[in-house]
Amino acid sequence: MGEMMSKVKVSTTINGDPVEYLCDAEETLLDVLRDHLGLTGAKEGCGTGDCGACSVVVDGRVVCSCLVLGAEAEGRKVTTVEGLATGDRLHPLQQKFLEFAALQCGVCTPGFLVAAKALLDRNPDPTETEIRFGLAGNLCRCTGYDKIVRAVQAAAAEMRKG
Amino acid sequence: MRYEAPTTAKEAVRLMAGKAGMARVLAGGTDLLVQIRTDRIAPDLIVDIKRIAGMRSIMTKSGGFRIGAAVSGAELGEHKALRRAWPGVVEAANLIGSIQIQSRATMGGNLCNASPAADSVPALVAAGATAVIVGPRGRRSLPVEDVAVAPGRTSLKKGEIVEAIVLPKRAPRSGDAYLRFIPRSEMDIAVVGAGVSLTLDRNGVCTAARVALGAVAERVILVPDAAKALIGSTVDQAALERLAAAASAACRPIDDKRGTKKFRIKVAGVLARRAARTALARAQGK
Ligand SMILES: Cc1cc2nc3c(=O)[nH]c(=O)nc-3n(C[C@H](O)[C@H](O)[C@H](O)COP(=O)(O)OP(=O)(O)OC[C@H]3O[C@@H](n4cnc5c(N)ncnc54)[C@H](O)[C@@H]3O)c2cc1C
Numbered sequence: 001m002g003e004m005m006s007k008v009k010v011s012t013t014i015n016g017d018p019v020e021y022l023c024d025a026e027e028t029l030l031d032v033l034r035d036h037l038g039l040t041g042a043k044e045g046c047g048t049g050d051c052g053a054c055s056v057v058v059d060g061r062v063v064c065s066c067l068v069l070g071a072e073a074e075g076r077k078v079t080t081v082e083g084l085a086t087g088d089r090l091h092p093l094q095q096k097f098l099e100f101a102a103l104q105c106g107v108c109t110p111g112f113l114v115a116a117k118a119l120l121d122r123n124p125d126p127t128e129t130e131i132r133f134g135l136a137g138n139l140c141r142c143t144g145y146d147k148i149v150r151a152v153q154a155a156a157a158e159m160r161k162g
Numbered sequence: 163m164r165y166e167a168p169t170t171a172k173e174a175v176r177l178m179a180g181k182a183g184m185a186r187v188l189a190g191g192t193d194l195l196v197q198i199r200t201d202r203i204a205p206d207l208i209v210d211i212k213r214i215a216g217m218r219s220i221m222t223k224s225g226g227f228r229i230g231a232a233v234s235g236a237e238l239g240e241h242k243a244l245r246r247a248w249p250g251v252v253e254a255a256n257l258i259g260s261i262q263i264q265s266r267a268t269m270g271g272n273l274c275n276a277s278p279a280a281d282s283v284p285a286l287v288a289a290g291a292t293a294v295i296v297g298p299r300g301r302r303s304l305p306v307e308d309v310a311v312a313p314g315r316t317s318l319k320k321g322e323i324v325e326a327i328v329l330p331k332r333a334p335r336s337g338d339a340y341l342r343f344i345p346r347s348e349m350d351i352a353v354v355g356a357g358v359s360l361t362l363d364r365n366g367v368c369t370a371a372r373v374a375l376g377a378v379a380e381r382v383i384l385v386p387d388a389a390k391a392l393i394g395s396t397v398d399q400a401a402l403e404r405l406a407a408a409a410s411a412a413c414r415p416i417d418d419k420r421g422t423k424k425f426r427i428k429v430a431g432v433l434a435r436r437a438a439r440t441a442l443a444r445a446q447g448k
């Protein structure tokens with residue numbers, strides 16, 4: 001056993017696909033996504049839950065993947081930014097982020113997209129205040145947030161049209 | 163480090179009580195994993211309680227509520243009956259962190275992390291909540307104010323786990339509220355927090371009250387003198403001034419980068435008064 005003891009075997013679902021991996025007990029879900037599974041969309045900005053760059057959805061709720069252990073994903077459903085587009089078609093949020101220039105360096109963008117999608121899934125017609133509160137866990141050092149808010153509003157309007 | 167995710171409280175206690183060296187409960191991980199990642203602690207064993215069914219649910223119990231220790235802030239906020247009965251407790255728990263943090267953070271973790279600035283704790287203390295603790299020698303109940311003893315230290319013994327938090331049955335014409343002061347509107351640690359719960363009789367006279375303060379001492383404190391200022395009054399201006407004075411008098415804060423002693427003492431009175439006004443309005447059904 002020795003060797004095997006410290007590794008945890010995990011079966012989970014990521015962006016709709018069944019995935020299995022072995023991880024160390026101390027590895028975070030963010031480590032697993034980036035280092036074991038090659039899903040580098042989620043970023044590590046702080047590693048302590050403050051910046052939201054690592055946001056992913058687990059069982060319908062948006063979380064900081066830097067504060068989730070890889071082992072905890074057993075049997076859960078995980079959605080990352082890589083799961084937003086359908087084939088070549090970008091998600092309306094991704095499209096509007098491009099159109100509204102809601103990113104500069106882009107490090108925060110995957111986290112904003114995942115958090116914004118989670119927000120719109122629960123509240124398809126948020127006010128500007130609701131958007132700002134809903135995204136308060138995501139930090140951006142470049143844009144000043146305004147363009148991000150406009151992009152989310154535009155995407156929400158488009159998604160409501162269906 | 164070893165990770166275990168038992169499915170029963172009994173198994174969780176057995177793991178926690180075993181001689182594994184340093185063992186820690188993992189609820190939402192929003193304190194624990196930060197502490198591990200910043201090398202402040204290095205547990206040998208982590209026991210994830212989120213797969214224990216009895217710790218995942220909110221149940222009504224003799225007119226009150228039994229909130230499992232693994233229930234997240236987001237789940238509390240979505241529970242209508244709980245929000246109606248204890249709006250102050252729910253608003254306090256929902257102040258913790260961002261949406262991402264709310265998806266994970268629990269009141270049990272907030273309590274057992276034993277920060278004097280923990281937001282949900284003054285509201286729970288004001289509410290008269292009890293912690294149900296399960297351990298190697300069975301179950302016991304403890305008033306929430308007796309769980310934390312000093313920053314980062316609880317009165318829990320080896321192998322003990324908070325299984326649930328119980329909120330008592332609400333008397334008619336009752337209300338509670340929690341307020342904190344932070345320099346920004348989201349994502350910060352309380353400089354002062356104040357929780358108030360009160361009950362009125364048919365004539366609008368206060369018959370019962372509890373007042374608790376956060377971030378003004380080494381742990382969250384219950385302030386009986388502040389409650390006494392309300393009891394027997396109609397929670398009028400004079401009573402509120404006496405409450406504020408009693409709240410300020412009970413503070414024994416520290417100076418730090420978030421606020422000076424003097425500031426904390428003053429703000430504790432102001433927040434306690436404002437929280438009492440909101441609790442009053444809620445008790446009056448406004
Ligand atoms: C970005 C960010 C913002 C935050 N903002 C706030 C805020 O505004 N206000 C605030 O009060 N806090 C805040 N916090 C701190 C933290 O989110 C809260 O204290 C939260 O309630 C902890 O709950 P948890 O379930 O995540 O606890 P965990 O991290 O799982 O556990 C915390 C501690 O308690 C122990 N523990 C947990 N559950 C139990 C149990 N049932 N029995 C025995 N021991 C247990 C753990 O072993 C650990 O030592 C913030 C944290 C972050 C990362």
Ligand code: FES
Pocket residue numbers: 043044045046047048049050051052053054055064065066067
């Ligand atoms: S990297 Fe997870 S919140 Fe910053």
Ligand code: FES
Pocket residue numbers: 102103104105106107108109139140141142143
């Ligand atoms: S675009 Fe650079 S941090 Fe947001």
